[in-house]
Amino acid sequence: MPELPEVETIARDLRRLIVGARVSGVSSNWPRTLRSHDPETFSAVLVGRQIESVGRRGKQLLIALGSSHRDPAPAVLTVHLKMTGQLFVVPAGTLGDRHVHLVLALDDGRELQFRDMRKFGRIGLYRRDPATGLPVAGEAAGVLASGDEPLSDGFTARRLAELLSRRWGRIKTLLMNQDFLAGVGNIYADEALWRSRIHPLRDAHMLRPADARRLHAALQSVLAEAVERRGSSVDDYTAPEGDGSMQEHLDVYQRAGQPCHRCGRQVRRIVVGGRSTHYCGWCQRLPAGQKPGVPAEPAPPVRRGPRWTEFSGEAALGRTREEEAAVADRQRRLAATRKSAATRRAAARSSGAHVAAPSAVPSAAPSAAPSGASSEGIA
Numbered sequence: 001m002p003e004l005p006e007v008e009t010i011a012r013d014l015r016r017l018i019v020g021a022r023v024s025g026v027s028s029n030w031p032r033t034l035r036s037h038d039p040e041t042f043s044a045v046l047v048g049r050q051i052e053s054v055g056r057r058g059k060q061l062l063i064a065l066g067s068s069h070r071d072p073a074p075a076v077l078t079v080h081l082k083m084t085g086q087l088f089v090v091p092a093g094t095l096g097d098r099h100v101h102l103v104l105a106l107d108d109g110r111e112l113q114f115r116d117m118r119k120f121g122r123i124g125l126y127r128r129d130p131a132t133g134l135p136v137a138g139e140a141a142g143v144l145a146s147g148d149e150p151l152s153d154g155f156t157a158r159r160l161a162e163l164l165s166r167r168w169g170r171i172k173t174l175l176m177n178q179d180f181l182a183g184v185g186n187i188y189a190d191e192a193l194w195r196s197r198i199h200p201l202r203d204a205h206m207l208r209p210a211d212a213r214r215l216h217a218a219l220q221s222v223l224a225e226a227v228e229r230r231g232s233s234v235d236d237y238t239a240p241e242g243d244g245s246m247q248e249h250l251d252v253y254q255r256a257g258q259p260c261h262r263c264g265r266q267v268r269r270i271v272v273g274g275r276s277t278h279y280c281g282w283c284q285r286l287p288a289g290q291k292p293g294v295p296a297e298p299a300p301p302v303r304r305g306p307r308w309t310e311f312s313g314e315a316a317l318g319r320t321r322e323e324e325a326a327v328a329d330r331q332r333r334l335a336a337t338r339k340s341a342a343t344r345r346a347a348a349r350s351s352g353a354h355v356a357a358p359s360a361v362p363s364a365a366p367s368a369a370p371s372g373a374s375s376e377g378i379a
Helices: 004-018 039-046 157-165 171-175 186-195 209-228 288-293 321-350
Strands: 023-028 051-057 060-065 075-080 085-091 100-106 110-116 122-127 267-272 275-280
Touching: 004 051, 004 060, 004 085, 004 110, 004 209, 023 039, 039 075, 039 122, 075 085, 085 321, 157 209, 171 186, 186 209, 186 275
Parallel strands: none
Antiparallel strands: 023 100, 051 060, 060 075, 075 122, 085 110, 100 110, 267 275
């Protein structure tokens, strides 16, 4: 599922492409994509509104809309891409494939198409609070994440330490809780924990102030870097103006069996809260008091003497043929999965000629960030 950097990238692309355009028509072929209205009502309420800004809250896009002849109140579209949602801006009349489930016709001769192969994505339309840029209170209960935005000015190391002190449970699970931090998911939780040298099974409330400071710095650095690199295109994620490249710079995510970039030992994989979790057992150690509660992981055979099995390569000293074969097989399967995902993204992009913003529609100037949304998502 696209996380903060990926959704932020899509917001920035759309901001340049569609701000200033007016919605002139709506078509939908999968009613469950719409979480707030039936298709006819959704179209009637949306048509005629001008797109004023594009932002983000957590993992969801916020498309701010002006008034219409039917309703003088400003509105906001919430777009949750889920696993396979994609947004493309194409010339009017472009025939999308069977996975395009919502099309917004724009008055400048283009369309905004929502493509979702697995049909998990959800789009809602609500009245907008001008003060916050979010849906008015009570209209979208439970739709948006309520956690802190990790790239906002108010999210400091002190704030993170305060939040951690109140929470019990494993730190990896907590980081992915959208009511704790908005926008962090599996990829960047693993990466931030590796950068901060914190084991994913550490008890959150037991982290010391120094741990919280390292984790805060790691979260902000990895998320900012991922935004700069347009996110991680490891599965179906792609933005209106192309893929991301952060997947080429990840340190542990999907690197099980490969050498840690810091110490050279093998990156490990366990399952935490139903999610694959990647970490270095040497760089990210569990305190002795927590070790009895660690879920069972295949125990390595007891061997005498040093064995340099942590390094990849055909001639790794001490590594058995079975160990080498397991590492090679894991890497082959990962390469095949990424190749398949890249093929799907290319097919999605080739379904229409994607276009840039026309010169007649100037990009909107940066605006102040609403208090309830991310600063980098609205500005």
